[in-house]
Amino acid sequence: MAMALIRYMKTAEAIRFNESLRIPVKWKQAKTVSGVSKRTGAPIQGKVGHVLLLEDWGVREKGEFLCGARIRNPLAHQLFNMNEWDVEASKYQRVTCQRCIRAAERMNQNGAR
Numbered sequence: 398m399a400m401a402l403i404r405y406m407k408t409a410e411a412i413r414f415n416e417s418l419r420i421p422v423k424w425k426q427a428k429t430v431s432g433v434s435k436r437t438g439a440p441i442q443g444k445v446g447h448v449l450l451l452e453d454w455g456v457r458e459k460g461e462f463l464c465g466a467r468i469r470n471p472l473a474h475q476l477f478n479m480n481e482w483d484v485e486a487s488k489y490q491r492v493t494c495q496r497c498i499r500a501a502e503r504m505n506q507n508g509a510r
């Protein structure tokens with residue numbers, strides 16, 4: 398019970414934090430994917446949670462990370478990150494990329510839509 402409660406509170410905090418970024422277009426929290434595990438078929442992910450744009454925002458386009466993190470494996474990115482079935486669930490995890498967070502602040506200050 399206590400563990401479930403802690404998990405719930407962490408999720409609520411993450412959602413609140415992600416909302417505070419005030420990103421005005423469709424986006425999800427996502428990690429870079431460098432490839433696919435041959436053994437399990439699971440994505441090989443980076444550790445940092447980025448803002449992944451699902452619509453254009455300012456100078457950034459749909460499919461890009463807000464911080465401009467390089468997409469090294471476009472096919473795996475397309476396959477694992479660009480689907481939209483987990484848009485809301487992805488935000489149960491906090492954006493941890495400081496460059497994405499700063500970019501969101503900067504773009505909101507500049508009034509990019």
Ligand SMILES: [Zn+2]
Binds near residue numbers: 464497
């Ligand atoms: Zn980022």
